[in-house]
Amino acid sequence: MSEGWLGRDVISILDFDREDLEVLFEEADRMKSLLANGSVPKTLSGRIVALAFFEPSTRTRMSFEAAAKRLGAETIGFTSEEGISVAKGESLADTVRMLDSYADLIVLRHRYEGSALYAAEIAVHPVINGGDGRQHHPTQAMLDLYTVREAHGVIDGLTYGVLGDLRYGRAATSFILSLGLFKPRRVYLIAPPSLEPRAEVMMLIERLGIPAVKARLEDVIGELDVLYVTRIQRERFPDPEEYERVRGAYRVTPSTLEGAKRDLIVMHPLPRVDEIDPRVDSTPHAWYFRQARNGVPVRMALLNLVMGGGAS
Amino acid sequence: MSEGWLGRDVISILDFDREDLEVLFEEADRMKSLLANGSVPKTLSGRIVALAFFEPSTRTRMSFEAAAKRLGAETIGFTSEEGISVAKGESLADTVRMLDSYADLIVLRHRYEGSALYAAEIAVHPVINGGDGRQHHPTQAMLDLYTVREAHGVIDGLTYGVLGDLRYGRAATSFILSLGLFKPRRVYLIAPPSLEPRAEVMMLIERLGIPAVKARLEDVIGELDVLYVTRIQRERFPDPEEYERVRGAYRVTPSTLEGAKRDLIVMHPLPRVDEIDPRVDSTPHAWYFRQARNGVPVRMALLNLVMGGGAS
Amino acid sequence: MSEGWLGRDVISILDFDREDLEVLFEEADRMKSLLANGSVPKTLSGRIVALAFFEPSTRTRMSFEAAAKRLGAETIGFTSEEGISVAKGESLADTVRMLDSYADLIVLRHRYEGSALYAAEIAVHPVINGGDGRQHHPTQAMLDLYTVREAHGVIDGLTYGVLGDLRYGRAATSFILSLGLFKPRRVYLIAPPSLEPRAEVMMLIERLGIPAVKARLEDVIGELDVLYVTRIQRERFPDPEEYERVRGAYRVTPSTLEGAKRDLIVMHPLPRVDEIDPRVDSTPHAWYFRQARNGVPVRMALLNLVMGGGAS
Numbered sequence: 001m002s003e004g005w006l007g008r009d010v011i012s013i014l015d016f017d018r019e020d021l022e023v024l025f026e027e028a029d030r031m032k033s034l035l036a037n038g039s040v041p042k043t044l045s046g047r048i049v050a051l052a053f054f055e056p057s058t059r060t061r062m063s064f065e066a067a068a069k070r071l072g073a074e075t076i077g078f079t080s081e082e083g084i085s086v087a088k089g090e091s092l093a094d095t096v097r098m099l100d101s102y103a104d105l106i107v108l109r110h111r112y113e114g115s116a117l118y119a120a121e122i123a124v125h126p127v128i129n130g131g132d133g134r135q136h137h138p139t140q141a142m143l144d145l146y147t148v149r150e151a152h153g154v155i156d157g158l159t160y161g162v163l164g165d166l167r168y169g170r171a172a173t174s175f176i177l178s179l180g181l182f183k184p185r186r187v188y189l190i191a192p193p194s195l196e197p198r199a200e201v202m203m204l205i206e207r208l209g210i211p212a213v214k215a216r217l218e219d220v221i222g223e224l225d226v227l228y229v230t231r232i233q234r235e236r237f238p239d240p241e242e243y244e245r246v247r248g249a250y251r252v253t254p255s256t257l258e259g260a261k262r263d264l265i266v267m268h269p270l271p272r273v274d275e276i277d278p279r280v281d282s283t284p285h286a287w288y289f290r291q292a293r294n295g296v297p298v299r300m301a302l303l304n305l306v307m308g309g310g311a312s
Numbered sequence: 313m314s315e316g317w318l319g320r321d322v323i324s325i326l327d328f329d330r331e332d333l334e335v336l337f338e339e340a341d342r343m344k345s346l347l348a349n350g351s352v353p354k355t356l357s358g359r360i361v362a363l364a365f366f367e368p369s370t371r372t373r374m375s376f377e378a379a380a381k382r383l384g385a386e387t388i389g390f391t392s393e394e395g396i397s398v399a400k401g402e403s404l405a406d407t408v409r410m411l412d413s414y415a416d417l418i419v420l421r422h423r424y425e426g427s428a429l430y431a432a433e434i435a436v437h438p439v440i441n442g443g444d445g446r447q448h449h450p451t452q453a454m455l456d457l458y459t460v461r462e463a464h465g466v467i468d469g470l471t472y473g474v475l476g477d478l479r480y481g482r483a484a485t486s487f488i489l490s491l492g493l494f495k496p497r498r499v500y501l502i503a504p505p506s507l508e509p510r511a512e513v514m515m516l517i518e519r520l521g522i523p524a525v526k527a528r529l530e531d532v533i534g535e536l537d538v539l540y541v542t543r544i545q546r547e548r549f550p551d552p553e554e555y556e557r558v559r560g561a562y563r564v565t566p567s568t569l570e571g572a573k574r575d576l577i578v579m580h581p582l583p584r585v586d587e588i589d590p591r592v593d594s595t596p597h598a599w600y601f602r603q604a605r606n607g608v609p610v611r612m613a614l615l616n617l618v619m620g621g622g623a624s
Numbered sequence: 625m626s627e628g629w630l631g632r633d634v635i636s637i638l639d640f641d642r643e644d645l646e647v648l649f650e651e652a653d654r655m656k657s658l659l660a661n662g663s664v665p666k667t668l669s670g671r672i673v674a675l676a677f678f679e680p681s682t683r684t685r686m687s688f689e690a691a692a693k694r695l696g697a698e699t700i701g702f703t704s705e706e707g708i709s710v711a712k713g714e715s716l717a718d719t720v721r722m723l724d725s726y727a728d729l730i731v732l733r734h735r736y737e738g739s740a741l742y743a744a745e746i747a748v749h750p751v752i753n754g755g756d757g758r759q760h761h762p763t764q765a766m767l768d769l770y771t772v773r774e775a776h777g778v779i780d781g782l783t784y785g786v787l788g789d790l791r792y793g794r795a796a797t798s799f800i801l802s803l804g805l806f807k808p809r810r811v812y813l814i815a816p817p818s819l820e821p822r823a824e825v826m827m828l829i830e831r832l833g834i835p836a837v838k839a840r841l842e843d844v845i846g847e848l849d850v851l852y853v854t855r856i857q858r859e860r861f862p863d864p865e866e867y868e869r870v871r872g873a874y875r876v877t878p879s880t881l882e883g884a885k886r887d888l889i890v891m892h893p894l895p896r897v898d899e900i901d902p903r904v905d906s907t908p909h910a911w912y913f914r915q916a917r918n919g920v921p922v923r924m925a926l927l928n929l930v931m932g933g934g935a936s
Contacts, residue, residue, distance in 0.1 A: 273402070381700070
């Protein structure tokens with residue numbers, strides 16, 4: 001049963017259950033229609049959201065900022081470690097205490113696994129994980145699930161392919177694990193051998209009962225309802241030739257999609273470099289821009305529920 | 313006849329006509345008096361302006377930010393390429409799509425010619441060019457023309473001198489071309505040979521019927537109603553000695569202005585380094601600070617007209 | 625007698641008198657209770673505060689930003705010299721003139737002594753010194769004094785120890801001098817020989833009649849009501865061995881505090897590195913986090929008084 005959202009920390013997508021997410025999605029639907037009408041009430045007027053981005057980010061940071069401001073809240077914060085006291089050797093704990101005393105909620109992105117949880121233990125105000133380490137990016141998972149629901153009406157019963165860097169990519173990992181809260185028909189893990197999920201993630205996938213199997217894209221493309229693409233970074237490959245060899249197999253082009261179901265949606269957390277051919281953009285499969293757009297209403301819903309903005 | 317301002321992209325000053333500018337200037341007059349009374353209505357409350365500065369800027373960025381906020385709008389954005397997804401190899405098109413889905417209007421500064429036009433073709437929301445390439449900086453030209461009108465009551469019939477880097481300086485080029493919408497008596501182009509306007513700009517000047525001729529400052533100073541000064545960057549000169557030789561001839565001092573008309577105004581898009589002697593600041597010719605101040609009411613007027621803020 | 629706060633520049637704590645500070649502290653009390661009730665009126669709605677941080681800062685910048693936004697004001701500005709026109713060689717005077725024409729008040733941090741005073745002479749709008757050079761950081765001193773008053777009910781009659789870098793640390797110097805406005809019983813200056821106050825500061829201390837004497841921490845710990853700790857930066861010591869030798873004597877640990885009065889408060893402008901052992905955090909002596917938190921209500925009070933926000 002849902003614990004409710006008010007005042008809650010948002011650290012891992014696995015801290016939530018279906019009912020929680022259903023409440024969130026309905027609130028996001030409401031936000032979406034208020035945005036469309038240009039009639040968003042300033043339910044968070046007078047409130048301050050701290051955006052503490054120890055690592056740079058474009059979409060997560062700006063969509064949180066837009067979400068807060070649409071609801072009448074203000075933001076303070078920083079966009080990298082440079083120029084803040086961390087550079088002088090300040091501990092994360094002290095930085096969090098400061099933010100906690102200036103703001104009503106903290107959104108935190110940090111390169112270390114567990115930073116958001118640690119921050120949440122220190123802060124009096126709610127902490128939202130804007131991505132930490134290699135595993136957790138719960139608000140990305142929320143908007144991803146919301147996008148699936150928007151496209152297909154359901155999240156259960158679908159066949160998913162998750163393609164790319166499943167080892168270091170936190171959006172991909174977070175999305176795969178989030179499917180553990182639902183009943184997917186099957187989840188295909190499509191990655192080069194060196195970028196398959198880490199053992200600890202595979203164990204978690206199993207424990208959550210996610211019907212995940214490794215596959216090659218060409219073998220399963222015809223079965224997929226959702227193809228979630230992520231970037232393969234060249235620097236993950238010690239051998240550049242190895243990189244050149246695999247990249248073609250993980251690039252989505254119109255011909256990749258030839259055997260696809262008519263209502264297959266292609267998703268991507270963005271930014272993309274060349275893993276999705278721009279010619280895919282004009283096909284009905286392209287859902288990644290709509291997915292990015294969903295960042296604002298889903299984060300508005302989240303802020304409004306956690307900060308108790310209410311409906312008017 | 314004016315197309316009206318609502319929803320319009322602002323890419324080049326040449327996309328506008330006299331009536332458009334007259335509407336803008338009257339709106340700027342109105343903004344100026346609201347600012348003076350401290351009674352600016354929040355006509356853009358709830359709206360978000362994206363400030364996408366791929367190149368750093370001080371005055372353009374901060375005056376747009378102040379303009380948006382005076383009218384009750386909020387801003388999101390970035391102040392350089394560093395730390396945004398562009399660094400990861402994202403295309404300008406994808407970055408623009410993102411901004412377009414988070415904000416209601418995009419102000420874009422970029423080092424490549426044509427970026428603003430390209431962005432405008434992609435974005436659903438209006439795009440304002442905050443300076444791209446070497447040629448276009450339409451909002452600077454708008455506030456420059458507004459400043460001339462404020463000082464002299466008219467823009468037509470005056471004699472202009474434009475001094476400095478007419479080859480790479482986009483403010484100077486934009487200002488010269490903007491005079492093609494009016495009927496200047498004469499426009500003197502005062503530049504070292506290596507910094508004269510490019511051939512394509514000279515052709516445009518001719519096509520627009522701008523009565524432009526090259527001149528030396530000392531020969532024409534007594535005729536000028538407006539002297540528009542811009543910076544000559546040392547790095548434009550392959551030979552440092554050549555730079556040292558020319559710089560004196562393009563530095564404005566009280567003695568330069570000895571033979572000037574009593575109501576000559578000296579303008580400069582700022583920042584200046586040493587091309588205007590600070591002793592000029594206290595003469596009645598110094599209009600560059602007033603010009604800079606006009607950045608806020610002119611950009612308020614522009615945002616209000618394009619975003620449909622209305623009068624109350 | 626108090627000159628009143630409206631429109632006043634805030635350059636040095638010594639420009640103010642007890643009555644001024646009493647008015648400020650009462651306004652800060654009021655802000656604190658409005659914050660606690662979540663009922664801060666937007667008395668500065670429509671106003672713009674320029675945050676001109678030529679040097680990076682975390683607490684000062686973010687607490688000013690939070691303070692302005694809690695009161696409904698907006699902010700514009702920059703967080704380092706990088707990327708603003710200063711990099712192109714613009715003078716401080718021209719940068720200040722620009723900010724003055726975009727905003728209603730300027731908060732300035734700069735590494736050069738006297739910058740804030742210089743800016744105040746140029747600007748029409750009030751200038752608040754957010755720290756310049758090695759001596760002045762008046763708003764830090766204000767929140768420090770406010771914190772002493774909160775802990776002890778009074779500022780007069782107490783025994784103070786100021787520990788650390790008294791030579792280059794502007795928070796420590798500003799705090800010591802601020803005690804010249806009150807009647808401390810005694811002020812112990814506790815610093816390594818190479819980090820004792822400069823001769824000019826010692827003369828000022830004397831002229832202000834501050835009962836200051838040099839001391840070693842272990843000799844006076846039992847007498848102190850307030851221990852103000854600041855960071856000793858390694859780079860101040862030409863000889864790293866000398867640094868290693870002294871640092872232990874200036875590190876505050878639970879055992880340092882064993883002989884302390886029960887109501888001794890330990891303060892620190894933060895960030896700290898290792899000059900206060902985290903085990904001190906859970907003792908009742910630890911007041912540095914509360915001190916940091918006071919940054920917001922004290923700066924809200926200051927902005928509201930200077931900008932004439934009034935009470936409702």
